[in-house]
Amino acid sequence: MTTREFDPFRLDVVAFAKEAGELAGRWPLAGFDRVADSAVAGAPVTDADEVSWSARGEQRQMRGGDAQIWMHLEAATHVSLECQRCLKPVDVALPVARDFLFVHGEDAAAQLDADTEDDVLAITRALDLRELIEDELLLAMPIVPRHEVCPQPLVTLVDDEPVEDKPNPFAALAALKRTDLN
Secondary structure, three states: OOOOOOOOOOEOHHHHHHOOOEEEEEEEHHHOHHHHHHOOOOOOOOOOOEEEEEEEEEEEOOOOOOOEEEEEEEEEEEEEEEOOOOOOEEEEEEEEEEEEEEEOOHHHHHHHHHHOOOEEEEOOOOEOHHHHHHHHHHHHOOOOOOOOOOOOOOOOEEOOEEOOOOOOHHHHHHHHHHHHHO
């Protein structure tokens, strides 16, 4: 039995699952426009930046019913985003590990997706795997990217002037209170 060649840009999901197909590779991160556009201007995406990925199809026979079509997807990359504390570039890992259940029709997918914790998509004969991976990488991005510890101390500016350390007003109140008690 010969194994079929699967095209990741026009993936027949049903055939991929029936044959327990496997695909893997590396694509340049620059080809993922929406992810690359999220990179901070000070650290743009280069030709060396890549997305490594793998996909595996699976058909699960259900008792008393039709077989379920599943795809297991993994992807990983790094992208420099803007730290929301210090506004400097921060390298962020974007790992993806998702399992997708494919069903017939958009309505069935929407209904089942609302009723289950599984990720549900409508079956298509020409799934663009790169587009799905890009969607998942975008979902993996942190809402507020930041360093664990920023590389430089933070300076607070008010009217373009550094804020000087002011005495704590509560410390002054505590001193007054001690004076009143004496």
